[in-house]
Structures are given as C-alpha cells and as structure tokens.
Amino acid sequence: MIKNLQEKQLFKGIGAVLLHFTLGLLAQIPFLFLYKKELISQGVLILLSYIIVMLTFILIYRKRLLTDLKNFKKNWKSILLTTLKLWAIGFIIMIIFSNIIRFIPIKNVSNQEANIDFLKSSRLIAIIIYIVIAPITEEIAYRLSFRKFTDNKWLFAITTGLIFGLVHILSSINSASDLIMLLYLIPFGALGIVFGLAYHKTDNIYGTMIFHSLHNTISILELLLIGGILLWQKKTKRQDPKNTN
DSSP states (O other): OOTTOOHHHHHHHHHHHHHHHHHHHHTTHHHHHHHHTTSSOHHHHHHHHHHHHHHHHHHHTHHHHHHHHHHHHHHHHHHHHHHHHHHHHHHHHHHHHHHHHTTSSOOOTTOHHHHHHHHHHSHHHHHHIIIIIHHHHHHHHHTGGGTTSOSOHHHHHHHHHHHHHHHTTGGGOOSGGGGGGGGGHHHHHHHHHHHHHHHHHHOOHHHHHHHHHHHHHHHHHHHHHHHHHHHHHHHHHHHOGGGOO
16 A cells, blocks of 8 residues: 555546546537537637636635645746756657657647647637646646645656546547557656656646646647648649649
8 A cells, every 4th residue: 555645635636637528528518509500610619618617627726726826926936947847858758759659650649630720720719728728727637636645756746647648648549459549648648747746846736837838839839830831731732733634
C-alpha cells in the first residue's frame, strides 16, 4: 500500500475527469435548437458548451482558485520561474518524441487537418477555446482536482500526466488497429507530467494554466503555419501544367 495515499481525493479527481467528458457533451444540448434553426454556427455552439464546462469547474473549485490567486499575486515570480523550467523540459521531450514517432507510418494523432479547418472556419472562437478556456478547464480537471491525493510528487505527476496525455489521444483510437496511437502517450504524457511536477512543487494552479496557454499558443501558430503550407501546396499543384489534362 502506498504511503499517504488519499483515496477519497483520488476518486474526486477521477470524478472530475469523467465530469469533464460528460458535461462537454451535455452542455451542447440547450443550444442544439438554435444550431438546428441556423441561429448560431457550429463554432458558437462549441464555444458556448466550452464556456459552460469552464464555469462549472470554476464554481466547483472557486475556494481553492481564490486561495491560489492570492498566493500567486504574492509569489508569481517564483511560481512562473519554476513552471517555466519544467515546461521547457517537457516541451523539448515532446518535440523530440513527436518527431521520432512521425517516422512511423501512422496517422497524425493531433488531427491537424480538423484543427486547421476549425481555425479556418472559426478562427477567433478556436483561439479563445485553445488559449483561454481549455487551459483553465483542463488544469482544474486534470491537476487541481487531484490535489493532495498523494505526497509523492512522482506518483502525482505520472498519474495526472498519463491521464492528461491519454485524454488527448483517445479520440484517435477507434479500433484495435489504432492502438499504435498510444505511442503518442509519450509526448503528451511528458507534457502532463512536467505540469504535474510544477503544480506539486508550487502548489499553485495559475502557473500551469499560464504555460498551458502559452503551449497552446505555440501549437496554434504551428497549425496556422502548416495550414498555410498545405494551402500553398494545393495552389502550386493546381497551377502546375503537368496536372492539367
């Protein structure tokens, strides 16, 4: 038996993860009528559901969030510096393993084309979700909700990190043949683990929220760059005389 393991807090964390999944689907229901009547776009529908989920988690964990905010105002420099150092390590590991995995002939787990299309069709909404709403909600659901379930920093970081990583690749696993996608658990899990270490060390969720947002900002810039390259390639292919009949 693991020393100082708080099973109740562990189950609370698991419950928060399940709530994040289910509420994300249920939150769209009140707005489906407006969407079907074409009064709102799909992007607005998604945005509204994300906002509901975020506000729900903020409401549930409001006391801890206020406590962390007061502490962050006093110690923001040390909190950000600690988180920066650990995020940089995770970012490097993520880049290395992501590039190694790209040599394996499997589909892209990050669903780049879908994300690029979302950025094209609803750029402002996508940016708000990726840079503001997702970091806040995910850090509460996958880090804050597990707070103090164990005093062991590595157990905390690995548990929350693997859950974080797994959530980001589950949508790409639809059959047994897709299980190879679990390789992406290494880069995504690495990022989750360093965020877990940072949260455990600082005991403040705002540091990981900020660098989670920064990480997503970099990812969006990468997607926009890839989208621009793909668009240029399509235009070049259309203009190539060899492609004409």
